[in-house]
Amino acid sequence: MKKVIINENQKGFLFRNGRFVKLLSAGKYHAFGDREIEIVSLKEPLASAKCELDILLANGEIAKQTSVIEVADQHLALHTVNGKFEGVLRRGKYAFWSVVDRHEYRLVDISTPEVAEDVPQYIFAKLPATVYTKVEVAQYQKARLYFDQKLICILDAGVYYFWKNNIRVDVGLVDTRLTQMEITGQEIMTQDKVCLRINFVCNYRVTDYVKILTEIDDYVEQMHVAAQLALRDYVGKQRLDDILANKDEMSKYVFDRLKARESEFFVEITDAGVKDIILPGEIRDIMNTVLVAEKRAQANVITRREEVASTRSLLNTAKLMEENQTLYKLKELEHIERICENVGNINLNGNGDVLSQLMSLMRTGSPS
Numbered sequence: 001m002k003k004v005i006i007n008e009n010q011k012g013f014l015f016r017n018g019r020f021v022k023l024l025s026a027g028k029y030h031a032f033g034d035r036e037i038e039i040v041s042l043k044e045p046l047a048s049a050k051c052e053l054d055i056l057l058a059n060g061e062i063a064k065q066t067s068v069i070e071v072a073d074q075h076l077a078l079h080t081v082n083g084k085f086e087g088v089l090r091r092g093k094y095a096f097w098s099v100v101d102r103h104e105y106r107l108v109d110i111s112t113p114e115v116a117e118d119v120p121q122y123i124f125a126k127l128p129a130t131v132y133t134k135v136e137v138a139q140y141q142k143a144r145l146y147f148d149q150k151l152i153c154i155l156d157a158g159v160y161y162f163w164k165n166n167i168r169v170d171v172g173l174v175d176t177r178l179t180q181m182e183i184t185g186q187e188i189m190t191q192d193k194v195c196l197r198i199n200f201v202c203n204y205r206v207t208d209y210v211k212i213l214t215e216i217d218d219y220v221e222q223m224h225v226a227a228q229l230a231l232r233d234y235v236g237k238q239r240l241d242d243i244l245a246n247k248d249e250m251s252k253y254v255f256d257r258l259k260a261r262e263s264e265f266f267v268e269i270t271d272a273g274v275k276d277i278i279l280p281g282e283i284r285d286i287m288n289t290v291l292v293a294e295k296r297a298q299a300n301v302i303t304r305r306e307e308v309a310s311t312r313s314l315l316n317t318a319k320l321m322e323e324n325q326t327l328y329k330l331k332e333l334e335h336i337e338r339i340c341e342n343v344g345n346i347n348l349n350g351n352g353d354v355l356s357q358l359m360s361l362m363r364t365g366s367p368s
């Protein structure tokens with residue numbers, strides 16, 4: 001004989017010769033001979049290791065104390081316990097003890113990937129990833145949504161969930177921000193046979209998120225080639241000096257050519273321009289030599305201009321002093337002031353004017 005105790009949070013199944021007999025509540029029981037008692041928790045789903053679920057549910061006492069849900073194909077059941085989400089139930093039959101807890105279910109059709117609007121998104125954090133597909137679209141993106149490779153719609157920024165079933169879900173993200181395309185190191189020969197390397201930039205943004213995938217193959221590469229051809233067309237017809245003098249004109253020419261074709265690429269081209277023009281080494285050395293010569297010539301012109309202006313100023317000053325004795329005396333006093341700043345004592349006699357005596361002293365070096 002074996003003593004069996006069933007606690008308050010438990011139930012017992014009595015079996016005789018392997019067949020279910022009845023449900024046992026909390027208490028002390030004895031198992032002997034062909035009698036067996038299986039103990040189960042009220043917190044766990046109704047199940048037995050010794051018989052099928054339907055056999056247990058056929059018992060009226062068990063049926064009254066349990067909550068039963070049957071989930072069909074292409075459906076899920078959202079299971080809540082005492083008003084709190086517990087998990088998801090897939091295809092099958094489930095039973096839970098309703099003695100202590102209140103069980104509620106919501107059947108969800110997953111035959112299509114769309115999640116109904118009234119399904120709260122917070123529950124997906126508690127669901128296994130095998131049940132759903134999560135799609136995140138950033139603020140600067142749009143997303144093309146496909147079911148079995150068929151376009152359904154364009155998704156704006158946000159987080160989206162789709163049920164996993166036999167329908168394939170694909171998403172193509174498109175960046176809606178202003179994007180820069182760079183064309184670097186294009187070697188192009190000018191009309192006067194000088195080989196240049198040109199770096200060019202172009203800014204654009206996508207305008208048609210569907211056609212840019214369905215009606216054109218690699219739009220970025222095609223824009224790249226179009227810009228290259230426009231550059232070659234312009235540079236090949238111009239001489240080096242004209243290109244260097246009119247870089248803005250070359251930028252405008254290429255921009256206009258690209259702008260005329262933006263509807264073919266399904267983009268909006270906002271601006272474009274030449275970034276760098278790189279000359280061959282020998283041409284660069286020659287131009288540097290020319291530039292140095294030009295700057296030296298400009299410096300010489302400025303020096304001569306200043307010398308002429310200085311001489312003219314001295315001449316004007318001399319004429320004024322000759323015509324105005326007072327101005328002459330003031331100039332005399334100015335010279336005396338400058339001399340006194342650099343010597344201690346100066347002895348003068350009464351012979352001759354002050355300026356003459358000072359000049360004589362400066363020549364003989366006799367101040368004391």
